[in-house]
Amino acid sequence: MTYQALARKYRPQHFSEVVGQVNAVKPIMAALDQGRLHHAFLFTGTRGVGKTTIARLLAKAINCESGMSSEPCGNCVPCMGVEEGRFIDLIEIDAASRTRVDDTREILENVQYAPTQGRCKVYLIDEVHMLSTHSFNALLKTLEEPPEHVKFLLATTDPEKLPATILSRCLQFNLRAIDIEEIQENLKSILRQEVIDYEESSLRRLSQVARGSMRDGLSLLDQAIAFGDGKVTDEAVRQMLGMIDSHYLREIVKALSQNNIPGLVTAVQDIKSRALDYNAVLDDLLLMLHDIVLYHVAIEALQARGGDVDSISELADVISAQDAQYYYQIGLYGKRDQPLAPDPSSGFEMTLLRMVAFYPGKYQGDSKMAVSSDPNESGGKNSHSKNSTTLTTKKSARGSKSNTLTSSKIDGKAALPGNPLSDDQLISDPEVWASLVNKSDLKGITRELAMNLAPLEYKGQVLTVNIAAAMKDLHNQERQGVIEETIGSALGDSLKLNIIQETRETVRMETPAASNARHAAEEKAHAHEVLLGDPTVKQVMARFEATVVPDSVKSGKQRS
Structure with a gap:
């Protein structure tokens, strides 16, 4: 038998099987059970979140021979026809390939005819935003007042391109990106049904790369099974996705905590020799920094999501939550600038150097970057914040008061x-x-x-x-x-x-x-006194009968 992709094999056949879209599924099920079904639905959301799937389930529920309900039987001719893609009264239209107004008119000419097998004719228009302006105009009247036996189900990834006149005629459901944990649980359930061995960390990694798309997650799982020779292991997933081994990431984080710039440069060279994707490496580094912060502030959340608490705890001993947040922010800026770098290697290396070189107050008073080749010189955890503060004397504007230690x-x-x-x-x-x-x-x-x-x-x-x-x-x-x-x-x-x-x-x-407020007031008063004593100011005031507005005076360095 021909192999069927996991994304097709495990497509939900009941509303209860839809993952992560309660905001859309719940009102649709209630409308079906109460018999209060609208004639036009619009499903929006990114790819692979269930727009077409929910539309097909709705078509099945409408035409089930056992009656319209939120739980179709799945055994009658309409139900099996929808599942197998051969139900004649479910007309699926790809708007991306049928954008012309003539195509739309051809479709609308058949709307008046009664359904052949089912209770209703269901028009499922995918990527509806691709229709031309004339096509939308041709659709308006029918979409507003269709025959009783017709339902319109529209799906799009870009609702902003739809005319307001179309939006106002539909019930709109925004399908959200699916959580990493929900994708992971679904992948785990499928692997159990397929009787395939897996590692928890590998599923977590696949779920992260899927970026909220269940279909992408299942496609990646298919690829991981083939790549891992029938098993899904963390090492195989890393190699498949071009990700760096966590050992290298831990070494980078330790080098950051020790201000060990030579160590960072060596780590970049190791990554270069493995021909890895620097953007993926930077993403992994940011995720590790996120886990470090989570360990400091909410370790229970890290444990609940299956994080490697033991390895993260070692890094948390040398990186504080504040430092991890600082490195995370610099990493985000590095991701933004990476496409502008002369080459990916130098862009990634510069991001790491920024994390060390531009730490707040790290190199104050020194025109050259202080580079430590010995990790022990920096003192480990929070070494940035533990540097001795040099207290110097600074005269105020009047010269009689000091704002610092003498x-x-x-x-x-x-x-x-x-x-x-x-x-x-x-x-x-x-x-x-x-x-x-x-x-x-x-x-x-x-x-x-x-x-x-x-x-x-x-x-x-x-x-x-x-x-x-x-x-x-x-x-x-x-x-x-x-x-x-x-x-x-x-x-x-x-x-x-x-x-x-x-x-x-x-x-x-x-x-x-x-x-500080007292010193500022004294400096301002002194500046006002100096201004009034200036010969030029006196001359101007005498000539024009002018006065000095006290609040307009600001202290500062006097020009010679």
Whole structure:
């Protein structure tokens, strides 16, 4: 017997077998059971999600000899005819090959005649958006008021090209892309029925490559069975799809965590020698980074979807969730720029170099990229965020106030291990805490939280700070941990924060945000004073009887 492709062999024959399209199947089944069936349906969605399948099931349910219902018998002449593609009252039309208005008129001329075998004549027009404008115009009247024995089922992958007059005459169902988990479960069920051995990870990979299309997933499964000599293994699927072995991906991730640029270049050369698709490799790297973030924030979800938790846990030990997110974002930019690169190899290599070279604050104050050939030099996990912060003195516009730590305040030892700040230094002068926060690598909401913390007491490596009630929603344990790690690194010692909410009895200390606002106000006032004292400004004001609007003055560097 001639072999039948899995996509055809396992095409759903009942509404209950349709995967992932409850939003369309449920109302259609209810309409069939209640006898409230519309005369025109429009099914939209990407390829392979079930548009034609649902349309054929609807044609079968309408014409079943046991009566119109959501569960056709499957044994009568109309049901078997629809399944085998030989039911005379189901007229399937490929609009892509019959776009002319003459073709449409020829079809419409036969609409008036009663069905031959079934209860209704069903016109299934696939890729209906390919019809010409004149064809749509010819179809309008019949589509609006067809004979009682006629149903129109339209399917398209591009509903935007359909005229509004067509859309308004149809019940429209948007079929969504099918979830990876749903495709995977369906592939697993089919392999069990076919009695074929498989590996769970290989089905996951096929489901991802299918990109929401069940038909694509089944076609890839057919190919994988042939490629794997009757078995579906992860190694065979990787080779078939031109994917990189996970070992190489793990080495790339470890090299990123260690700033090991020579290691990254070597990994690119290994990929080049295997003649792999760089876009596919980058996709796999992004998926691995996604799994790392998932491990940090929701390990249960990673376990539920069958991820390799053991190998991901090793990578999560050297890559934080923040770093993985940063690498992921750079990888997305790399995918966008890959078609513009001189060649795929250099484009992929540049993406990896960006991940290391442009880490926020990584190479501040150095005009040359610092390259580490020794993985141990970088210190492993979160090595970027643990770099010592250099605290320098920066004069304000007036020259009398400092917005950063001075050597007199910390005796030049704040960044040295074993020399934490004393209680007097950190509590008595708000500038010290403000300088630590301002010079840190904290970002986003975490930085906003630190900017609104006021120090109260510092004893035994525990810093007690208060926060205004209006700012308390910024606080959570994860952000507190990031602040402790970052500021502790700058101090050269461990730091623990004790955050309390401000009350009326609390002695209000100046926060870094308030300190910055005060400095900005002082600089603006000084700029206004300097402006009023300028001879040229005085001359203009005297000549034109002008005044200086205070809010229009901004501090800045004075031109010589």
